[in-house]
Amino acid sequence: MPDWRDEIRQRLAGLKLEPTREAEIIEELSQHLDDRYAELCHAGASDEAAYQAALAELSTSDILQRELRRVEQTMSREAVVLGAGRRKVMENILQDVRYGLRTLRNRPGFSATVIFVLALGIGATTAIFSVVNAVLLRRLPYPQPERLMMIFTTADRDGQRENEGPIFGPDFVEWREQCQSCEQMAAYIGTWPGNLTGGTEPERVRIARVTDGLFATLGVKPLLGRTFLPQETGRPLFGSDTAQAGNTAVILSYGVWQRRFNGDPEVIDRVVRVEGDNCTVVGVMPNGFNYPGEAEVWLPAALGTKRDNAFLRVVARLQPGVTQAEAQAEMTTIARRLEQAFPQTNRGMGVNLVPLQTYIVGDVRTALLVFLGAVGFVLLIACANVANLLLARAATRQKEMAIRAALGASRWRIVQQLLIESLLLALLGGALGLVLASWGLNLLVAAAPQEIPRLNAITIDVQVLGFTLLISMLTGIIFGLAPALQASKPDLNTALKDGGRTSGGTLRHRLRNLLVVAEVSLALVLLIGGGLLLKSFMRLRDTSLGFNPDHLLTASITLPEAAYPKMAQVKTYYQQALARLGARQEARAVGIASALPLGKNGARIQGDLQVEGEAAERPGVSANKLAVSAGYFEAMGIPLLKGRMFDDRDTESSSGVLIISESLARALWPDEDAIGKRLNIGFRGETWREVVGIVGDVRQNEIGAPLAQALYQPFLQVADSRRWMLGDATFVARTAGDAEGFAATLRSELQAIDKDLPLYDVAAMPQVIAQKVADPRFYTLLLGGFSGLALLLAAAGIYGVISYSVSQRTHEIGVRMALGAQAVDVVRLVVAQGMKLVLLSLVIGLAGAYALTRVLEGFLYQVSVTDPATFALLSLLLALVALAACYVPARRATKIDPLAALRYE
DSSP states (O other), X not given: OOOOHHHHHHHHGGGOOXXXXXXXXXXXXHHHHXXXXXXXXXXXXXXXXXXXXXXXXXXXXXXXXXXXXXXXXXXXXXXXXXXXXXXXXXXXXXXXXXXXXXXXXXXXXXXXXXXXXXXXXXXXXXXXXXXXXXXXXXXXXXSSGGXXXXXXXXXXXXXXXXXXXXXXXXXXXXXXXXXXXXXXXXXXXXXEEEEEEESEEEEXXXXXXXXXXXXXXXXXXXXXXXXXXXXXXXXXXXXXXXXXXXXXXXEEOXXXXXXXXXXXXXXXXXXXXXXXXXXXXXXXXXXXXXXXXXXXXXXXXXXXXXXXXXXXXXXXXXXXXXXXXXXXXXXXXXXXXXXXXXXXXXXXXXXXXXXXXXXXXXXXXXXXHHHHHHHHHHHHHHHHHHHHHHHHHHHHTHHHHHHHHHTTOOHHHHHHHHHHHHHHHHHHHHHHHHHHHHHHHHHHHHHSOTTSTTGGGOOOOHHHHHHHHHHHHHHHHHHHHHHHHHHTXXXXXXXXXXXXXXXXXXXXXXXXXXXXXXXXXXXXHHHHHHHHXXXXXXXXXXXXXXXXXXXXXXXXXXXXXXXXXXXXXXXXXXXXXXXXXXXXXXXXXXEEESSXXXXXXXOOEEEEOEETTOSSOXXXXXXXXXXXXXXXXXXXXXXXXXXXXXOTTOOTTSOOEEEEEHHHHHHHOTTSOOTTOEEXXXXXXXXXXXXXXXXXXXXXXXXXXXXXXXXXXXXXXXXXXGXXXXXXXXXXXXXXXXXXXXXXXHHHHHHHHOTTOOOEEEEEHHHHHHHHTHHHHHHHHHHHHHHHHHHHHHHHHHHHHHXXXXXXXXXXXXXXXXXXXXXXXXXXXXXXXXXXXXXXXXXXXXXXXXXXXXXXXXXXXXXXXTOHHHHHHHHHHHXXXXXXXXXXXXXXXXXXXXXXXXXXX
C-alpha cells in the first residue's frame, strides 16, 4: 500500500495549519486514498494506474477543498479586522489632531508661549546644524571623496613634532612613481593673491600653482578646454633652481570667466597677463570648484630638482579597496628608502596621511562641535521649560482626564491624545524655528570668520529640513511624555468632585522641581563658558601690540617678476613710491615692510642667528627677519629704545646694519650692550651686519602669540639673490587726519608710477587688528548669545514654578496671614522655596562647568578654564536673576486676601 503522507503534507504546506489539525487531515486523507487505491486495484487496474488515479482525486477531495475554504474565510476575516483596526487607529489620531488644534486655539496665550520658547531652541539648533552639515557632514563634491588623501611629511623640529610638513619636489616625483596604493597623485604650492589683466580692469585674484595631475586626481573635468599638459610648467618660486621660464598657460575659475569675460565660450586660447606673464587660457573649471584655498586662477607649478626647499602639498587618490592604513604603511616604507638614499635632507622624515575632508575642515571641527553641544543645552532648557508649562496645565485638566477615564478611555488612549497635542506644539514651534533659523543663519554667515571652510555652501537644504522635522518630533516626545504620563493617572474620586480643587500630587511637584534644577544647571554651564570666552576676548583685545594703530593706513602691493625681474628695479619702484608719498602733507610718516605685523601678506621668515665670535648658531634663539624702509618705525609708532633708526647712510654700498627688538637683544646679550655687536642673519651669501639700534617688541604674527624676537634690515641692503623677499611689500602711512581718507591719495600716487599694479588689502590698521580677533569675537558672541538665551529661559522656568506653587498654596498662605504672618514672612517663605532649588542647581552647574569647560581650553587666551573669578561672578549673577524671578511671585503672594483664601476650598 503506498504511503500518501508526504504528498498530502506538501499539499497542505501553504495553508499554515496548526500541527494538531494538520495531523488529523493527513490521517483522514490517507485513509480515503487507501480505500480508493484498493477499490481501483480490485476493479482490475494496475498498481501504477491505481496510484495515479487515486492521487488525481486528491486535488478534488472534499476534505481538502473544505479546509481551503475555511482557511480563506479565516484570512478574510483577519484582513477585515486588521483593516478596521488600522482605520480605527487613524480615526483616533485624526480625532486627537482636531481636538488638539481646538485646544491650542482655545488657549492662545499658553500656545503662543510654548511655540515661541520651542522656536527659540529649535531655531538656534537648526542654524548651528546648518553650519555643521555644510562644513563637517556634507561630502566633498568629488567622485568617491573618501579615497582622497593629503600626504604630509613628519619630522621633529625645535623639540616639537610636525605632522603636516611640505614636501621637496624630487621627493614628490619619487612618491608618485613608487606608490602602488595610489591611483593618482598630484601636488600644489598653495594659493596667493596675484595680478590679473586682460578682459576688464586689472584686479587681484587668488592664484594656485598646481601640477598637471591635480584635476584628474580630484576627478574634476574642465567646463571648457583642457587641463595642464605635463610639459607646461610655470615660473619657479622661492629661489628654485629650475630654469627661469615664465608662465605660459592658465586655467580660469567659473567666477573669473563670468566676471571678466562675460561667460564668453571663445575665451579658450585668449591671452591674458598673470603676474606680468602672457598666458594662454587653456581651460575653464566648472562652477563651484575652487580647490585649493578658494583659488580663482590656476597656473602650472615648477617643482624644482633639489632638496633644499620644501613647499609642495600633495594630494592622492587611493586605489579602489586600499585602506588609509595600507597606504600609510607603503608610504612609510618609501620614506625610509628616501631617508637611506638622502640622509642629509631626509633624516628623521616620515609620512602622514590625512583624509582630504579632515584636512579641509581643520581646527574648525572642534569649534563647531562645541557650539552644537552648547545649542543642544539651549534646546534642553527650552524643553524643560515647556515640560514645566505642560505639567502646570495638566494640573488644571485633571477633571477632564478623569471624565475620559470614567467613560472608558484607557491610559494609553489619554497618553496618545496628550502626546499628539505636544507634537502639534513641537511641529508649530519647529516651523517658526525654521523661519528664525533662516534669519539667524544669514547673520551667522555674515559674522562668521572667512577662514571657515565652505562658508558659501551653508544653507538650509533637504538634510537640514529633515533634521528640523526630526528634532521637532523628538522635542515633542521629550517635553510631552512626562506630563502625559502624569495626566493619564487622575485621582477619580478627587477630580470628579463638583467644585473640588485639583490636586497637583507630590510626584508632579518633584518632577517640576527637577526640571527647574536641570535647566538652571545647564544655564550656569553655558554662562560660565560664555564668561570665559568673554574674559579671554577682553584680554586679547587689551593686549599691547608694540605699535600704535591709530591714524595708520596699510596697503599691499606685488611687483611681478615678469615686469620687475631685477632687484634693482624692485628697489627703485619702492624708492619712487616712498618719495611721492612722503611729499604729501597729509602723511606724517611713510614706510614699507616685507611683512606687516598681524598682516597676511609678504615674506614671513623666521630662522636662526649666529653671533660674531661664536662657532655656530645660538641655540634656542630664532627671530623674525624683516626688510623695512627708514621711515617704517616712525610710521608704525614702534619706539626706539637705544641707538639710531635707519637713515640715508644705509644704502646698498654701505656696510650692513641691523635694528633688533628688545627681546632679541636680551636673548643674545643678556648682560651686555647690543649696540655695535655683529650678527650673521642666516641668509646664503650674507656678510656680517652691525646692530645700530634696539626697538620695542612687536606682536608680528598673532595677537595671542608671545612678543616676537625680530631683526630688521634696510630694504636697500637686501641681496639681489633674495628678490622674493621684496616681491610683496606693504606700505604703512601715518596720517594727520582720517587714515582711510588717505587711501585714494595713496592709490593715485602709486598708479602714477605703474598703472598695471593693483593695490590690495587697503585698510586702516584697526581693521587689520579686527580681522585678527574675528574668530574669538565670533565665538564669544555666539556662546554669549546662547548663554543669554539660557539665562532668560532659566529665569522664566523658576518664575513659572514659584508662581504655580503660590497659586497652589493660596489657602495655606491665607491661613498664615490670618494667623498673623507678616508680608516679609510670606516673601521669605516663597523665596526660600525657590532659592533651595537654585542653590542645588548652582552646585550641580559648577560641577558640570568644571568638567565641560575644558573643551574651551584651545579658545582661551591668558584665562584658565577653571578661572575662579568667572565661576564665582557668574554663579552670583545667576543667583541674583533667580532671586528676582522668585521675588516677583513672592511679592504677589503678600497681596492675597486672607478671607478670600480661606474660602478657596
